[in-house]
Amino acid sequence: MPRVAAMTGNNAVAESMRQINPDVVAAYPITPQTELSEEFAEFVANGKVDTEYVTVESEHSAMSACIGASAAGSRVLTATSSAGFALMWEMLPIASGTRTPVIMTVVNRAFSAPINIHCSHDDTMGGRDAGWIQLYSENSQEAYDNMIQAVRIGEDMSVRLPVMVAMDGFIISHAVERLELLDDESVKKFIGPYQSVNPLLDTKKPVTYGALALQDYYMESKWQQSAALLNSKAKILEVAAEYKKLTGRSYGLFENYKLDDAEVAIVIINSAAGVAKMVVDELREKGIKAGVLQPRVYRPFPHEEIREALKNIKAIAIMDRTDAFGAGGTPTFTEVTSALYGLTNPPKVINYVYGLGGRDIRVEDIHGVYQRLTEIAKTGKTGKMFEYLGVRK
């Protein structure tokens, strides 16, 4: 039986990890993920899971141990944030390149400098091209649900790729809210037993991981990896459909919130999308046709589906909690505009950087953005395309 719980985002993910009961976890504590790894360590110490918990000396070692354990033939989970994620960087493409389906929660936190422990999406957005599947979560419920689905997606024989599940540091990781949890048995049944492929520990069938492949085969290896990531979209949707049957909760590639007849829309991920959806409800009561597109699956990025969902909107603001310094817009902006390329009468687009380092994004901020979009929709004049929202200049 599902049960209602009051948990922080960190509690919720730790609980999902307990229910998944992985063979190995190798993690290093870092704010704001610390509570999560501590809580899971407690589960291990109290015998609530059968997991081998590897207490490593750094995140580089954490990811290395995860890849090794996965290659050995086990189900592996980990979690990190910000600088910890950065320290893993060298190992991230090795996890995807060796096709070891490690599942990692990333509690989003800003990069230094200046030093900041609060939420930006610098970490996961920076690692978006590491070959991992990326799922973003608005709240504790979505982080919990994404974790359970991630295991099925990453480990599927047609996918075999690592998956990262992102949620906002502090805003979600440290806030108590209501969510529904599955019972242990349902999770166990949903994820099924771990199926290993060419495990290192099968001494009767010795294999090599991390072999050298130079001019002759490196490209073929990457091509296979690229195809696996692009093709994972179908599996992600299949797992979501099955998960809906179990929980009643719907997940797709993105959430289409009142977009179908919308004239103005915001594209935004994670917790701030929740605020935007509340603002849309207010605007709809006043007769303003506003909507939100909230990406969930960021890798593989669903270009065709997003083009379809946005093609009739008059003006769109694409908002990111990170900057891609010196680029032609923030990560989501370049993705979405590339998705819209080729439309004969494309929507007008503007780009905002918001909420860096945990800067609060409020109802009135979002109202301001919709107001500007309404103006653009009316006049057809975009004005300045790239802005930092609410920054003191």
Place this chain on the structure above:
Amino acid sequence: MTDVTEIRWHARGGQGTMLAARTLARAAINQGKYAQGMPEFGPERMGAPIRAYNRVSDENFSLYCAVVNPRVVVVLDPTLIGPVDVIDGLTKDGVVIVNTAESPEKMKEKLNIENGKVFTVDATGISIKELGRPMPNTPILGALIKTVPLITLDALLDDIKHTFSEKFSPKVVEANINAIKKGYNEVKGAN
């Protein structure tokens, strides 16, 4: 718009505000409500002014941002009144609950508010008596749910019994329960 009761806590680091906000949220959720309890993590250190927030509603909501127009303000440390504009953004029907031995009338004057109600409770005094140290967070929770009946006293006490038992000795749990009851019974109000 969804009807959400928004609460803002003003306190100093070390007064147990985060625990209080999280406890209130958990007790409300266990009563079948939708709720949030979140700290505003600043440069956290003992004695520094901090804020925490609660939202409670009968319907689902997705406001992942700070409370700027609270209907309820809880002041755990009255020395913050002045240096911090604790009633900033308070709604017209707002309620302010202050941890102080002073009268609500005097507090109302000190806060300089025209609209809204002011309640006072000597939460520090209660906690020193019951817990042997100044931890005003639990007694003021009692005062809060008396003045703003978001959850019943029993629901709060149930939650405290359940969650505090995991961390504290039966003696400490009992002392906190007595502190909450006293906070509930001793809060005084001025319209």
